[in-house]
Amino acid sequence: MTLEPVNLKEKLSKITDHWSPKVIGEMNDYQFKLVKIQGDFVWHEHKETDEVFFVIEGEMMIEFRDGMVSLRKGEMFVVPKGVQHKPYAERECHIMLVEPRGVVNTGEAGGELTAENDKWV
């Protein structure tokens, strides 16, 4: 056990790309990931798991087939498993995701925004 705190701002300063989650910590078989987002993501779902979005800086939206939710700094939202969603941020937004190890960012939708898993920052 390393007695060093994980500083989110310091970790975020090392992330230079968009839509590519970077792992900052693991709890049992779950991962905490930071990601910078901007623009439109793809419609997708995670059939096996809920997914937590937590906004560190900025503002984002999550579109659903029947509505949307707007999240600002200091707000979180749990997307239930199996629910189609599309994240969006007009300006760059910094978020933390919490989900089981192995979850692919685009679910089964695939495409060019699919990020490599288990990349740590």
Place this chain on the structure above:
Amino acid sequence: MTLEPVNLKEKLSKITDHWSPKVIGEMNDYQFKLVKIQGDFVWHEHKETDEVFFVIEGEMMIEFRDGMVSLRKGEMFVVPKGVQHKPYAERECHIMLVEPRGVVNTGEAGGELTAENDKWV
């Protein structure tokens, strides 16, 4: 699914006691809890699970048998399962915990600081 974000500051404003975690969200069989802490907690461990501490406001310390870690706003730390620890905050500190549903705050140590589980705020 309710299309309402969970605002941490708003939830924290409703918490009036210390060392009594309140649930603000669930992801699969895990819970996100907010808790205000001040002073000394008890030495304890969680034999079955890691536990995530995330500081929302203020500063806290986690003592271990062989060292300690200091956490400020925007910093997190994962206490591995089975590791004895004792949280402490000189001044009131607001934190978020992430751990499986059913985890007792004092582990198997018990005592008067043992909080009721599954209390939502």
